[in-house]
Every structure is written in C-alpha cells, then in structure tokens.
Amino acid sequence: MGKIKFIDRLRLGFAVSVAKSVTFGVRSLRLGAASVLPGSIARRIEPQLLQLLSQQVKNGVILIAGTNGKTTTSLLLCEILQRQGYRVAHNSTGANLENGLMTALMENSNLLGKLDVDYAILEVDENIVPLVLAPIQPKLILCLNLFRDQLDRYGEVDTISKRWTKAIATLPSQTIVVANADDPTICYLGQQLSQQKVSFFGLNEPENYLEAIPHAVDSIYCPKCGHALNYKGVYLSHMGEYSCPSCGFSRSQPTLDSSEWQQILVGLYNKYNTLAAATAAKELGVDEVIIRDAIPNFQAAFGxxxxxxxxxxxxxxxxxxxxxxxxxxxxxxxxxxxxxxxxxxxxxxxxxxxxxxxxxxxxxxxxxxxxxxxxxxxxxxxxxxxxxxxxxxxxxxxxxxxxxxxxxxxxxxxxxxxxxxxxxxxxxxxxxxxxxxxxxxxxxx
Structure with a gap:
C-alpha cells in the first residue's frame, strides 16, 4: 500500500468499510449473497477502487473471459493454484461485471482495504473486458471462446473480438495471453498480439468430431480475409481444426496434447475448460503433478x-x-x-x-x-x-x-x-x- 497516496488510502479504507457493512447487513437479513451491491456503493466513494485493489495482488490478476465456461475454468484454476500453496481471491459467485469484481476483491481485504493475496482470479463478462484491462493490468488473460449469447445485449462475435484485440494490444509485454486455438476468432486474436506472450489450448481428438457443423454456428469464415474456412473436423459449434484456402490463416498449435489429459466433469466442453485451466497454470509455473492431481478431485460449480x-x-x-x-x-x-x-x-x-x-x-x-x-x-x-x-x-x-x-x-x-x-x-x-x-x-x- 506504500504507493497509494494518503488521501486515496483514507478514501479506500472508508469505501471498503462501508461495503463490508453492507455485505454484513444483506447477508444477516438473508437478502442475497451481496456479490454486487457492496461494489456499487464503494465505487461511488472511491472511483479508483478496482485499480487500487488490483495493484495490491502480489503475483497479479488473472482475467478469464469468454461466452461459455468462465465459472468452471476459474474454479479449476483457483483449486490448482491453492494446491500449489498460493492464496487466491476469486469472484466465485459469478458476479462478473465491474461491481462484482470489486466486491470479490474487497471480500478478501481487511477493513482498511489492504489485500493480502498472491493471485486474484476474476471471471469477466465478455462485454466489459476492454473497460477493465487498464485499471486491472492483468498478469494473465485467458480467452475461452466467443459465441452469440444474449442477442438483445451484445453485438456479433467479431465486433467483440476486435475490441478485445485493440485493448489487449496496449498491455505491457509481460502480460500472458492464453487463447483457444480451436475458435478461429480467438485464435486470430492471439496471432495478432505481437507484444504479449501467447499460448494456445485446444483438442486433438478426431474421434470426437461432430458429423456435421451444427445450426448454432457463429464463425465459420476466416477472421483475416472473410473467406469460408475449410474444416478438417468440428468439435462444437465453429470450434475445430480449420484453415483458410484463400489467405493461409490456420489453427495455432496447442501447448498441451489434449489426448494426454483427462477431463473434469461430463461433456466435451469441460475438456476445453480443463485444458484452458491447465495451460494457464503451466504458464504460471505450477508443477504439472499438482495440475493433474487437481483434475479428478474437482467439484462442479452450482448448476x-x-x-x-x-x-x-x-x-x-x-x-x-x-x-x-x-x-x-x-x-x-x-x-x-x-x-x-x-x-x-x-x-x-x-x-x-x-x-x-x-x-x-x-x-x-x-x-x-x-x-x-x-x-x-x-x-x-x-x-x-x-x-x-x-x-x-x-x-x-x-x-x-x-x-x-x-x-x-x-x-x-x-x-x-x-x-x-x-x-x-x-x-x-x-x-x-x-x-x-x-x-x-x-x-x-
């Protein structure tokens, strides 16, 4: 907290104290989990709350973004890091807008707003990623996937991807990006980031190809030139092994061989969640034995x-x-x-x-x-x-x-x-x- 100005320190402490009082009141009256309201109130007292809390995380903040799989992936990565002996803050309730992120960080701080954790894992709604990158300055960004989700709230996936790329490109070179190689839009995003270190995850299991591309498909066109992609096989929606016959864009090679890793829970989508968390943990220097041990012992998040x-x-x-x-x-x-x-x-x-x-x-x-x-x-x-x-x-x-x-x-x-x-x-x-x-x-x- 030495780098925080005295007046900011006072305002931060007051904001956090008020927020914790609100949390106590809401939970005592059984009005809910108090996962958003405390952050909303504290933010009005100290507008720089997210930045002041994030900069105290010793080893850095990990942002997990994407349409599907954020909660499960973040829980698995949290368990892996805790098994390594790290103290981890996490927005485990799934409140992934700005107020929810601030509430999760305050939950792990004392009454003065002092945060004593090694990592903070924050799952983030895909639409606010560009808004939080500057104040948070994450150590690692995990980009899971982009699908159409809420049609009345968000635009097309390529619009969101372009906003992500523009925002991530401004981050320092020590930022690590872990991207889904099987999602053409996310893969292209990773390939465009020349300044940051980028690793990829994906499947190598042709036996799990779908018989045909499903109706719910978003990005079967090349994100570089717009030509239709050639698919060797599809695992789910537009995710699979592909290449562009027009400009040469193709899938990047994943860091881990998926066939050598078991998965958490049921469903092929949870294999992606497993590989995403494992790849991120490897980039953070976690012992592979600890990663593999965490997978079979993982408990599902609610729902x-x-x-x-x-x-x-x-x-x-x-x-x-x-x-x-x-x-x-x-x-x-x-x-x-x-x-x-x-x-x-x-x-x-x-x-x-x-x-x-x-x-x-x-x-x-x-x-x-x-x-x-x-x-x-x-x-x-x-x-x-x-x-x-x-x-x-x-x-x-x-x-x-x-x-x-x-x-x-x-x-x-x-x-x-x-x-x-x-x-x-x-x-x-x-x-x-x-x-x-x-x-x-x-x-x-």
Whole structure:
C-alpha cells in the first residue's frame, strides 16, 4: 500500500468499510449473497477502487473471459493454484461485471482495504473486458471462446473480438495471453498480439468430431480475409481444426496434447475448460503433478454439471443459456441412457430477454431419442413449441409435459425418473438459481 497516496488510502479504507457493512447487513437479513451491491456503493466513494485493489495482488490478476465456461475454468484454476500453496481471491459467485469484481476483491481485504493475496482470479463478462484491462493490468488473460449469447445485449462475435484485440494490444509485454486455438476468432486474436506472450489450448481428438457443423454456428469464415474456412473436423459449434484456402490463416498449435489429459466433469466442453485451466497454470509455473492431481478431485460449480441426490433420485443440473451451450448439454443427455429431461426457460435480464435463440438449438436430437420431456419457466410454451416443431413425424415417441409452476414441474420430472436413472435439468441462468433453491432450499444470488 506504500504507493497509494494518503488521501486515496483514507478514501479506500472508508469505501471498503462501508461495503463490508453492507455485505454484513444483506447477508444477516438473508437478502442475497451481496456479490454486487457492496461494489456499487464503494465505487461511488472511491472511483479508483478496482485499480487500487488490483495493484495490491502480489503475483497479479488473472482475467478469464469468454461466452461459455468462465465459472468452471476459474474454479479449476483457483483449486490448482491453492494446491500449489498460493492464496487466491476469486469472484466465485459469478458476479462478473465491474461491481462484482470489486466486491470479490474487497471480500478478501481487511477493513482498511489492504489485500493480502498472491493471485486474484476474476471471471469477466465478455462485454466489459476492454473497460477493465487498464485499471486491472492483468498478469494473465485467458480467452475461452466467443459465441452469440444474449442477442438483445451484445453485438456479433467479431465486433467483440476486435475490441478485445485493440485493448489487449496496449498491455505491457509481460502480460500472458492464453487463447483457444480451436475458435478461429480467438485464435486470430492471439496471432495478432505481437507484444504479449501467447499460448494456445485446444483438442486433438478426431474421434470426437461432430458429423456435421451444427445450426448454432457463429464463425465459420476466416477472421483475416472473410473467406469460408475449410474444416478438417468440428468439435462444437465453429470450434475445430480449420484453415483458410484463400489467405493461409490456420489453427495455432496447442501447448498441451489434449489426448494426454483427462477431463473434469461430463461433456466435451469441460475438456476445453480443463485444458484452458491447465495451460494457464503451466504458464504460471505450477508443477504439472499438482495440475493433474487437481483434475479428478474437482467439484462442479452450482448448476454446471452439478449432481444432487433428491428423494433417492439422481439429479444433474446442466446450465443451458445459449445455443452452443445447450447443444452441448443435449449431447450429454443423448449420450446417456436416461429417459427424463426437464427444460426450464426464463427470459429475465440475466438470461437475455430475447429467447429466439432456442430455434438455433438442435432440440431434434432430444425428441428423436424419445422419453419424457418436461418444460417449465417463464417461457415454457415457447420451449414446448420448439420441441413440437422438432418432431419428424406425428408418431414421434416422446412424451411432452408443460408445467408452468417450477416446483410442480420438478416433482413431475422426479416422479417420471426411474430409480436407476438420472434426471437431467437444463435451465437458463435465473432458472438454474430457481431450480437449486427448489431442490436445496438455498438461494444463490
């Protein structure tokens, strides 16, 4: 704290003290997790709060950005660093806008605003990355992927990518960037950064190629020249092995061989999360034995392939908030022998109020396999209509149940789930919070 001016130190301490009082009050009254409000209030007292806290992190701040996988990847990387013996601050509640980042850092500081941690891992909403790079000056930036997410909030992926590239290029040369080689947009971003050190992660598993490019695809054109890319194979959405026949742009070589690494949790998307965290940890100098030991012992974040036991029945919650993510959770379901699925579609601000994205989801795969599909949520009938349009014939062998009341929908789905099977629940973000509260009796906000 020696480099902070005396007046800034006083204002910082006052801001943090007020924020901690707000946190105590909110949690004492059980009004929520207090993951955003304290930061919002403290920021009004000390506008430079994010910068003043970030510069105290001894080994630097790690930013994790992307459309899908931020929470799971950040939790795994946090566990790896803690196993190495580091003290780590982390916005584990998933509050990834500026106020949430500040709240997470203050959570780990004392009443005077003094932060005593080795690393801070902050998962960041993709739209605010350019806004926080300057005050945070991160040690490492982990770029996971870019997909269409909330159509009413964000622009096209190439627009976001250009903003990222422009902002990251201004950072000092000691900044480390870890980028997804299999995502053409992210890979090109990494190749454009001549000043920073860039490493790549990706898959090398042709046996997991999809049979065809799915409907939910965003970036199959060359980010350099605009020509259609040639794909050797696709793993999910536009992510795979590719090259451009026009300008020669091609996928960079990943640092780690994915075939030599096991993965956390279920689903191919979690192999990406595993490789992302492992590559970042290697760049930070963590012992590989520690990285490999952390993977099989990893516990799922709430709602991200989280498994619960409810009334003697197995339940797996798979957050499904956009086309690509939902296609991957559907792949998990269809690769199992389980016959009951609950889909919960909400349209609150955190979900995105435009739910037209469900028409880019390959729900046909769920319908084709048959079984029982229960739908609920604010937009239950939109989802039900999408499933009906997924029928290849009027004689399709699936049972569709629409239940607006979420608790009744959960009970119905549990009743239809045999004892030896797992009920898969595919909710959007706010729906996931509601589902967990209904199942566990605990709110997460």
């Amino acid at each position: 991200r392939a989280e498994e619960l036991k409810i009334n003697g029945k197995n339940v797996r919650i798979l957050l499904s908030k956009n086309p690509v993510g939902t296609n991957e959770t559907i792949r998990v379901v269809t690769q199992s022998s389980d016959t009951t699925t609950l889909l919960v579609l909400n349209d609150k601000i955190q979900d995105g109020e435009d739910v037209s994205w469900i028409w880019d989801v390959d729900t046909e795969k769920l319908v084709e396999r048959g079984g029982t599909l229960v739908v609920s949520g604010d937009r239950a009938y939109d989802m039900a209509l999408r499933l009906r349009y997924s029928e290849s014939s009027p004689q399709s062998n699936f049972n569709l149940i629409v239940q607006e009341n979420l608790r009744q929908a959960i009970n119905t789905a549990l009743e239809r789930t045999p004892l030896n099977e797992t009920l898969h629940i595919l909710p959007t973000y706010t729906a996931m919070l509601d589902v967990r509260e209904a199942l566990t009796g605990r709110k997460i906000r």
